[in-house]
Amino acid sequence: MTERIRLLKAFQWERKHHAYRHPVPEGIEDGYRKAEYTDVMRSALRLKAALDSETPVLLDGEMIAFTRTLKNLPAIFTDAEWEKIKSEHYIHELGNVSNLSPDYGRIIKSGLLPLLERLNDSEEHRAMRIGINSVLGLAERYAQEARRRGLTELAETLKRVPAYGARTFREALQSLRILHYAMWCEGDYHNTLGRFDQYMMPYLESDLAQGRETPESAFELLEAFFLSCNRDSDLYPGMQQGDNGQSIVLGGMTPEGGDGFNLLSEMCLKACGELKLIDPKINLRVNKDTPLRVFELGTQLTKLGLGFPQYENDDTAIPALERLGYAREDARNYAMAACWEFIIPGRGMEIPNIGALPFANTVDAVIREKLTSCADIEELKAAAEKEIYRRVREAVQACSNLYVIPSPYLSLFFDGCVENSKDISLGCTYNNWGLHGTGLAPAADMLAAVEQTVFTGSVKAEELLSAMKANFEGYDELRDLLKNRCPKMGNDDDAADKYACWLLEVFSKAVEGLKNERGGIVRAGTGSAMYYIFHANELGATADGRVQGVPLPANYAPSLNIKLNGPVSLIKSFTKPDLTRTINGGPLTIEFSESVFTQSDSITKVAQLVQLFVKRGGHQLQLNTVNRERLLDAQQHPENYRNLIVRVWGWSGYFVELDKCYQDHIIRRAELLI
Amino acid sequence: MKTGIVFDIKEFAVFDGPGIRTTVFMKGCPLRCTWCHNPEGLSPEPQLMVSTAACTHCGACRAVCPSPDRCTACGKCIPACRGGFRKISGQRFTSEELAKRLIKDRDVYEMSGGGVTFSGGEPLMQWEFVSEVFARLGGVHKAIETSGFSADGVFSSAMRETDLIMLDWKVSDPALHKKYTGASQEPIRRHAEMLALGSTPFILRLPIIPEVNDKRAHFEAAAELVAHAKALVRVEILPYQPAAGAKYAMVGREYRPGFDEKKPLKYFTEVFDERNIPYRIFK
Numbered sequence: 024m025t026e027r028i029r030l031l032k033a034f035q036w037e038r039k040h041h042a043y044r045h046p047v048p049e050g051i052e053d054g055y056r057k058a059e060y061t062d063v064m065r066s067a068l069r070l071k072a073a074l075d076s077e078t079p080v081l082l083d084g085e086m087i088a089f090t091r092t093l094k095n096l097p098a099i100f101t102d103a104e105w106e107k108i109k110s111e112h113y114i115h116e117l118g119n120v121s122n123l124s125p126d127y128g129r130i131i132k133s134g135l136l137p138l139l140e141r142l143n144d145s146e147e148h149r150a151m152r153i154g155i156n157s158v159l160g161l162a163e164r165y166a167q168e169a170r171r172r173g174l175t176e177l178a179e180t181l182k183r184v185p186a187y188g189a190r191t192f193r194e195a196l197q198s199l200r201i202l203h204y205a206m207w208c209e210g211d212y213h214n215t216l217g218r219f220d221q222y223m224m225p226y227l228e229s230d231l232a233q234g235r236e237t238p239e240s241a242f243e244l245l246e247a248f249f250l251s252c253n254r255d256s257d258l259y260p261g262m263q264q265g266d267n268g269q270s271i272v273l274g275g276m277t278p279e280g281g282d283g284f285n286l287l288s289e290m291c292l293k294a295c296g297e298l299k300l301i302d303p304k305i306n307l308r309v310n311k312d313t314p315l316r317v318f319e320l321g322t323q324l325t326k327l328g329l330g331f332p333q334y335e336n337d338d339t340a341i342p343a344l345e346r347l348g349y350a351r352e353d354a355r356n357y358a359m360a361a362c363w364e365f366i367i368p369g370r371g372m373e374i375p376n377i378g379a380l381p382f383a384n385t386v387d388a389v390i391r392e393k394l395t396s397c398a399d400i401e402e403l404k405a406a407a408e409k410e411i412y413r414r415v416r417e418a419v420q421a422c423s424n425l426y427v428i429p430s431p432y433l434s435l436f437f438d439g440c441v442e443n444s445k446d447i448s449l450g451c452t453y454n455n456w457g458l459h460g461t462g463l464a465p466a467a468d469m470l471a472a473v474e475q476t477v478f479t480g481s482v483k484a485e486e487l488l489s490a491m492k493a494n495f496e497g498y499d500e501l502r503d504l505l506k507n508r509c510p511k512m513g514n515d516d517d518a519a520d521k522y523a524c525w526l527l528e529v530f531s532k533a534v535e536g537l538k539n540e541r542g543g544i545v546r547a548g549t550g551s552a553m554y555y556i557f558h559a560n561e562l563g564a565t566a567d568g569r570v571q572g573v574p575l576p577a578n579y580a581p582s583l584n585i586k587l588n589g590p591v592s593l594i595k596s597f598t599k600p601d602l603t604r605t606i607n608g609g610p611l612t613i614e615f616s617e618s619v620f621t622q623s624d625s626i627t628k629v630a631q632l633v634q635l636f637v638k639r640g641g642h643q644l645q646l647n648t649v650n651r652e653r654l655l656d657a658q659q660h661p662e663n664y665r666n667l668i669v670r671v672w673g674w675s676g677y678f679v680e681l682d683k684c685y686q687d688h689i690i691r692r693a694e695l696l697i
Numbered sequence: 698m699k700t701g702i703v704f705d706i707k708e709f710a711v712f713d714g715p716g717i718r719t720t721v722f723m724k725g726c727p728l729r730c731t732w733c734h735n736p737e738g739l740s741p742e743p744q745l746m747v748s749t750a751a752c753t754h755c756g757a758c759r760a761v762c763p764s765p766d767r768c769t770a771c772g773k774c775i776p777a778c779r780g781g782f783r784k785i786s787g788q789r790f791t792s793e794e795l796a797k798r799l800i801k802d803r804d805v806y807e808m809s810g811g812g813v814t815f816s817g818g819e820p821l822m823q824w825e826f827v828s829e830v831f832a833r834l835g836g837v838h839k840a841i842e843t844s845g846f847s848a849d850g851v852f853s854s855a856m857r858e859t860d861l862i863m864l865d866w867k868v869s870d871p872a873l874h875k876k877y878t879g880a881s882q883e884p885i886r887r888h889a890e891m892l893a894l895g896s897t898p899f900i901l902r903l904p905i906i907p908e909v910n911d912k913r914a915h916f917e918a919a920a921e922l923v924a925h926a927k928a929l930v931r932v933e934i935l936p937y938q939p940a941a942g943a944k945y946a947m948v949g950r951e952y953r954p955g956f957d958e959k960k961p962l963k964y965f966t967e968v969f970d971e972r973n974i975p976y977r978i979f980k
Contacts, residue, residue, distance in 0.1 A: 499757075503776030515801065570779075584781070589708025591717065591802050621980045625711050631809040632709065632717065638808075661751045662780055680748045680782075685943040 024297050027084045028246045032298065034082060035254055043080045043092045051076065052097040063429040063446055065099040066209065067150035070432055071157040073208045079161075079168035081177070086247035087196055088165050088177060089204045091255040096210055099428065112426035115374055117260060119428050120448055121213040122268065122376065124358040125206065125436030126369025128222025131198045134187035135159060138435060145444040147431060154432030158205045159186055192241055195226040196248040202436075204255075209432045212260045213268035213361035216252075216303055217368045220273050220288040227287050238290075245287075246294045252302040267302070268361030274317070275308025276337050278352035283308070284317060292320045292332070299327060306359045307332040311638050318630035325629065326620040328648040333363060333610055334633055339642045340365055343606035347546060349453065363550055363578075363643055364457055364608035370438050372450045374425075375457030375546065375607055378418035380533075381558040382526055383462025383565065383575055385410050386469050390566050391491070394484045400474045407470075408529050415533040418458055419545055454543035457607035460530055461551040461558050462575040464512040465582045467522035468567035472509040475518070487566060494564045494571050506568025506585065513581030515592035517599075524600040531604035548607025549579040549642075574663065579611045579643075583663050590632055598639035610643035611636070614667070617648050654678065654690045698793060701826030704737055704786045704818065706798065712979070714840040714861055716811025719799055723827065724787045726819040727846050729879035730867065731955045732906050734941040736948050738818035743770050743787030749946045751782045758783065768949075786948075792826055796833035803837055812838025812860070821847035821855060831858050842902075844878075845885040852888045861930070862899040864889060868910050869918035877909055877955070886922075893926035904935045907960035916965035924972050932969055932976035936962050 024032075034040065055068035073093055080090040098105065108114070115121075130138075135155045142148040166181035176193075183189070184198035199216070206214055230236040236244070252269050259267045273291055274284035295305055307321050321332045335357075344354035344365060353367045360366045364375030389407045397403040427448035434440035434447040476482035482501065490498035510518035527549070534545040559575040573584050579597060581587060590613055597611045613632075619625050629646070636644045649667060657664035661679035678686065702724040710720035725741030726733075733739065737746055745768050758774035759765065775783045790798075799813050806812045813834060815827050820841050831839050840861040845852070856862065866889060868874040874882035892899045901923050905911050923929045939959060942952025969976045 499776040499779075507781075588706070589719075591708045591719070591805050595802075619711055622711060624715075628709070628711050628717055628809065628811075635717075635805055635808065661748075679751055680746075680947065681940075681943045682750045682946050685940045686750065689940070 024246065025243050027086070028243060028250065028298075031082060031084050031247065031250055032300075035250060040080065040082060040090055040254065043078065043090065044094050045078075045092055046094050047073070047097060048076055055099065056101060061146055062099065063146055063150045063431055064153075066429045067153040067431045069096070069099050070205070070209045071153050074157040074161045074205065077161055077164075077208075079165045081165075081168055081172055081174065085174070085177065086193075086244060087200050087251045088169070088181065089200050089251065091204065091207070091258055093208070094258065096208070099210070108426055112424050113422045114426060115377060115422070117212070118426070120211045120372075120430040120433055122360040122364065122366070122374070123214050123371065123433075123437075123447075124217040124360070124366050124368040125202075125214055125433060126438070127199055127202055127217060127436060129369065130185065130202060130436060131189050131195050131222065134185060134189075134198075135435075136186045138441060141441055143444070147434070147444045147446055148441075150429070150431035150446075151435060151441065154205075154209070154435070158201065158432070161205075162186065162201055189226060191235055192223070192226040192230045193236075193244055195223055196244055199223075200248060200251055206433055207255070207259055209430055210428065211430050211433050214433070215268050215358060215361060216271045217358040218273075218275070218283070218356070219271040219303070220285055220291060221277065221283055224285050224287045242290055242294065245290055246298060249291075249294055249298055249300065249303060253300045256302055266361070269302040270304040270306055270359055270361065272306045272308060272335075272358045273332075274313075275335070275357075276310070276341060276355045278356045280355065284313070289320065292324060295329065295331075296324050296327060299329065301329075304330075305332040306335055306363075308335045308337055309633075309637055310337040313634075313637070315627070315630055315634065318633045319626050321633070322626045322630045322646075325615070325646045325648055326617075326626065328617065330645070330647055333359075333643065333645045334637065335359065335365075335643050336637045336641055338637070339602050339640055340606055343603035343642070346603060347455070347544060347606065353453075360608070362552065362608070363610050363645075364548070365606055367453055369436060370451055371453040371455070372437070372447055373453055373455045373457070373543070375455075375548070376459060376550070376552055377422050377456045379459035379461050379551070379554040379558070380411065380415055380418060380530055380547075381461050381554070381561075382466035382530075383469070384558050384561055385414055386466040386526075387562060387565050390469060390473060391488065394473065394477065394488060397484075400470070400478045403473065404470070404525070407526075411526075411529050412533045415458065415530070415545075416537070419456070419537055419539060422456070423540055425540065450541050454539070454541040455546055456539045456543060457546040457548050458530075458534065459548050459550045459552055459554055459607070459609060460527070460605065461555045463523055463526060463549065464576055464580065465565060465567055465569060466526055467512045467519050468509070468582055468585075469565055470522040470526075471511070471519040472505045472567050475509050476504065491564045491566060495568070502568050502570070504568070505566065509567070511567075511582060511585045511587075513585070513593050513596045514588045515595040520596045520599045523596075527600045527602075527605050546607040547605045548609045549602070549605050550607065550609025551575070551578050577612065578609045578645075591635070594632065594636045594639065594641070598636060598641045602640060602642040606642060608643060610645040611641065612645045612647065614647040614649055614653075616667070620648070651690055654686070658683070658686055658690075698791050699826040699829045700789050700791050701795070701823045701830075702741060702743065702787050702789055703795065704735075704788075708802070710814060713814040713816060713842065714812065714838075714863070716838070717805050717809035718811040718814050718840070719802060719806075720814040720816050720842075721795065721799070721820075723815060723817040723820045723823050725822045726817055726844070727822060727880055728819065728844050731877050731953070732904065732909075732937060732941050734944065735818070736945050736950055737786040741818075741822070743785050743789075744768075744948060745770050745772075745774075746784050746786045746944075746947045747949075748780075748782040751780060753780065755779070792829035792833060796830045799830070800834055800837065806837055810838075812840060814840040814842060814863075816842040819844050819846065821845075821851050824851045824855060828854060828858055844880075845888040846880055847884065847888070849884070849887065852884075852891065856891065856895055856897040859897060862892060862897055863902055863933075864892060864899055865902050865904060866919050866922065867904060869915045873909070877906075889922050892928065893923055896928050898928050898930050899926070900930045900933055902933045902935060904937065905962050905964065906937045906954075906956060907958065907962055908956040911963040913965045913968070916968045920968045920972050920974055923974060929974070932974055934964065934966070934976060934978045936964075936978065936980075 169178035189195035495502040945952040
């Protein structure tokens with residue numbers, strides 16, 4: 024890390040740039056919230072008002088400019104207007120365009136000015152023109168400020184981009200910074216940086232070839248750009264700080280079928296490891312032939328406890344997307360939404376998180392209602408299948424008459440919006456919706472437990488139901504049998520895993536042939552987002568021996584509070600289902616103790632585990648290195664951390680089984696490691 | 698068919714040999730090292746373990762206990778504990794069952810250059826069983842972690858049937874060895890010499906305990922043992938860390954190591970450098 028980057032990082036880390044922030048000027052909304060303006064026009068005028076209110080700020084040593092000074096963004100509708108819209112429409116999340124991957128690469132290459140020539144007098148085009156001019160106006164003011172400060176190189180760069188196409192790596196990064204920055208100022212959120220190493224590599228390549236940059240100077244620019252991604256993220260909307268969708272995708276197959284992992288991919292991994300910041304989050308696309316070295320580079324980041332990279336497996340994802348009807352070159356070009364949904368850059372106005380199928384709640388309801396009347400497990404499965412079909416339809420129907428707040432500026436980055444004078448909020452090439460599937464493992468465990476007990480005759484259906492109703496109070500033996508002696512998904516035991524395979528298959532069939540109101544299809548997935556919290560709250564005690572109040576696992580993961588064999592069995596279990604049928608997204612998450620990494624060859628071993636997942640047809644994997652906060656929470660709630668393994672000395676133990684003084688010892692050690 | 702008692706099976710045991718490995722912990726040990734961190738591995742019999750740190754003292758276990766004066770490891774209290782904080786350590790396996798459990802991950806061992814490790818307790822205490830499991834594992838890479846305390850015949854069979862032996866060398870002075878481990882050093886030295894002369898790849902492991910063996914003479918004796926060993930992979934130095942006593946309360950015992958746990962450790966790794974012996978220090 025150069026001294027310049029170190030200083031910039033320290034400045035930003037200490038939040039000194041917050042001093043430049045100010046609230047929006049009073050009455051700013053009166054300019055665009057007029058009854059006679061369409062929603063498209065309001066959105067454009069608000070972007071203009073926001074960008075016009077920005078004061079150029081150049082930090083010392085600045086290489087990639089743009090710092091947000093506006094603290095907030097007033098809504099484009101009055102409360103009354105918004106209430107009316109909500110009463111007439113389905114509104115997804117905050118109502119804005121979110122979770123897409125804009126085709127930044129195309130505009131970086133062409134610049135914004137040439138787009139102006141293609142705009143006519145339609146309302147949509149006028150709105151797009153306002154957006155372009157506002158962005159260019161702010162860039163011009165930044166250029167003036169740079170000139171005034173004597174920052175000639177920055178001033179020259181800003182004179183060029185984003186008005187015209189970028190010619191160098193520096194120009195391309197600067198262009199991306201303002202293009203992405205303006206997206207936030209339009210009120211759009213969770214939109215990602217997409218396949219950064221693919222669209223940026225040509226600039227880096229030509230700079231290096233022609234000697235404009237050295238590998239070191241280019242690396243410094245890259246780090247300056249990554250730093251800028253962390254500068255304003257506390258002002259962006261999200262469920263939690265850091266939940267902002269600023270992710271990039273590295274590697275993976277190119278649309279033409281080549282291998283996209285390049286020098287820049289590697290530089291990005293290295294820069295993230297050096298900066299140790301939360302943005303940009305990395306998705307690393309891999310396949311069965313990806314060299315072990317690439318997995319090792321990724322594992323170096325896992326070791327730091329950053330929570331990324333998240334791995335996506337091309338061998339599973341690409342055929343799966345093609346099967347859903349995506350064109351081959353689009354399937355090969357997939358990127359990730361804010362969390363882990365598979366989306367297509369520049370061509371999708373998809374809502375991959377519009378709803379969820381709660382597997383655990385569905386199976387639980389069927390057990391409660393039908394168990395006594397079912398003669399065998401097949402009858403119970405038939406009832407569950409019927410209920411899954413019903414709930415899937417219900418979830419899709421609940422989202423009718425969708426309204427999305429227009430985003431004329433963001434529309435510029437999507438295929439066909441300029442050509443057809445159409446706002447992105449109304450749709451694009453792909454308009455598919457996705458449903459998460461929460462609580463899969465507990466649902467599979469419930470079916471396995473019922474098969475092993477009720478349908479072998481060892482436990483009466485009535486007894487099981489009474490025990491569940493009593494939250495297992497007075498049924499200790501039965502609870503122990505269900506929880507500790509029945510098969511569990513995650514232990515490489517077909518007796519439980521077969522139900523997970525079956526449930527996912529049913530889910531994928533249930534969405535087959537469904538159309539949403541925009542003509543798109545419905546995709547089934549293995550994610551949970553925050554739905555698993557809601558779904559767990561609605562559950563009582565369950566047939567897998569889980570008592571009321573124990574949370575459901577997040578995403579594609581085993582039940583909490585059960586004894587697991589370890590990561591090898593876990594990967595084997597979770598790669599048994601045909602994941603090409605449930606490619607909406609949702610990763611298997613595995614947590615490691617930091618202590619696993621105390622030996623140098625552990626990097627290779629963890630990388631080999633990831634490779635195992637990929638070779639066995641997994642779709643998505645996330646590895647965490649356990650940190651202090653988690654350990655502290657484990658002390659408070661040991662029941663949720665039964666499988667948390669920590670290295671104590673020449674041995675590993677289960678954290679919650681250790682005496683408190685030793686737990687404290689390990690927490691202290693974790694403090695030192697951070 | 699033989700049966701054996703196992704107190705844990707750990708997948709992805711990254712500290713127990715090359716590649717991705719599964720380690721089987723065999724119950725029972727003839728030594729009583731005062732610093733032992735696996736007290737549940739000492740007795741050859743199944744026994745009750747309680748997570749005393751997590752216990753809420755609700756009393757449900759006492760209400761169902763048929764033998765409150767002396768635990769018989771009957772396991773009746775286990776379902777009664779709502780938190781799941783009690784378990785029986787020690788499960789009997791037939792060699793066939795255990796081999797089946799291990800060989801299912803053969804693909805993973807092969808792709809990673811890993812395999813299976815038997816540790817303990819002392820795996821050679823149940824060698825006939827371990828040997829039978831080994832025979833059922835075919836070409837899987839097999840390792841043992843041993844104190845070296847066994848009959849000579851057992852140790853020679855182990856050398857023949859194992860791909861990697863990790864031998865602990867605890868205390869070089871015979872009298873102090875007896876004092877701190879409760880066992881004679883004699884067979885262990887003999888077996889270390891057998892390894893040094895033999896062709897079975899081996900690692901010599903030195904647990905370094907403050908005041909007990911962080912001495913130049915001990916490092917030198919260890920280095921002399923393996924200085925001319927052709928099959929030595931390396932020496933591994935395992936520094937004592939003050940968490941060794943963590944599991945004693947769980948088996949109802951008190952940890953009394955008999956040395957000052959907090960004393961900084963001294964290393965004399967130059968004795969290995971001088972002799973060109975490869976070594977690694979575990980953190």
